[in-house]
Amino acid sequence: MNLTLKIWRQKNPSTKGEMKTYPVSDISEDMSFLEMMDVLNEELITKGEEPVAFDHDCREGICGSCSMYINGEPHGPDRGVATCQLHMRKFKDGDTIHIEPWRANAFPVLKDLVVDRSSFDRIIQAGGYVSVNTSGNSQDANSIPIPKENADLAFDAATCIGCGACVAACKNASAMLFVSAKVSQLSLLPQGRVEAKDRVLSMIDQMDDEGFGNCTNTGACAIECPKEISLDNIARMNREFLSASISK
């Protein structure tokens, strides 16, 4: 199929970017979206032009690197998949596809479609861990009985790949779904309960300091999330926050 791509081009963080138009032809519907971008970049390199910079790594939906706002939605029109798992069969011959980077002040654009998501790393550093002695005498995790329901919920929350689609989808650029998933995956387990109060307060503090917006409960984050992280996690984090605020 033949397509028209409108892509955000920006040289570096300090220059002003703009949408540029690129035609691409003979695109197979079996290609992934990133393979289509590879085709475009090969053409640009052949012509001596600067290829489009975009993040990618595993290309199997588990690393959270690929982050494109495609036709007005994070990771494009498909549900429950990252950009790397989006296939060109989701588009029609002759389509115009708009491709932009995540937009949030906490995710500044570095180049073209690449944004700096280190704000997520700093939120994790603020409390997204359990302090366990790993010097060789730590207890086997399986020796602690955990209700199956809690284990499943914790695992569901832990599937968050930290891609930032929740921030990109939210009208307020809120990171609540990401932070709540990271809070939940630990607070649901006995190993995480010990630091649960400090964790939720610290991670929310860091989230605010990074400049993310507030949650308006529109639910867009959960719908656009490639791992379908549930809004239940945000409610759980709100409960954890209230409980920690009252008791600390």
Next chain:
Amino acid sequence: MATKSGFLKISVAKKVAMALSGFFLMFFLLQHCTINMLSVISPDTFNETSHFMGTNALVQYLLQPVLIFGVVFHLLMGMVLEQKNRSSRTINYAYSKPAASSSWMSRNMIITGIMVMLFLGLHFYDFWLPEVKTKFIDGNMTGMLADGSGFRYYEELTHKFVDPIRVVIYVVAFVFLSLHLMHGFQSSFQSVGIRKNTWTPLIQKLSMIYAVVIPAAFVFIAIYHHLAHH
């Protein structure tokens, strides 16, 4: 793990406060609607209830200030949250499809909220200011009509709805209130952490029922009195 001081400086705390003030205002709206409905069912009971609400010290000097605080707080906190949210994304998308993943109501709470607040300005001008003048400036706490033939509350209410323009404004305002409540009701539960697979569908249904029935009842009362006293 260090934390900030000042509860209301924290984003989640602001949302909790917004939800709690919302719960209070929704409870107030329910009792306001119930009392207004009495004007259709029994004008005498409406007069007696209005007189009680207008002269009872607990209602006047405790609940009324709390209500005014609740309204002002909800408005100001809404503005604070909106300002922060807008400043979190200063460069917008060139092409965006927000309707693909969220409802219009959830994205436009500030618009529907401001419309409701504008209406409240008219409502204060129509009912609250004359009430304050009669009771606290003129010193008339009897609640009686000038000719002493009975209570004034029913007469005052029906008099306001003779004007068709006022009825139209009333109807439009309650459409905005309905849209505000469709998201606000269920969102308040989420903000305070009340969400579970078993309850949430029920809360969502209740949200729609409340958001439609309460504004519809207010609209019915306005149209009823307009037609009955035109």
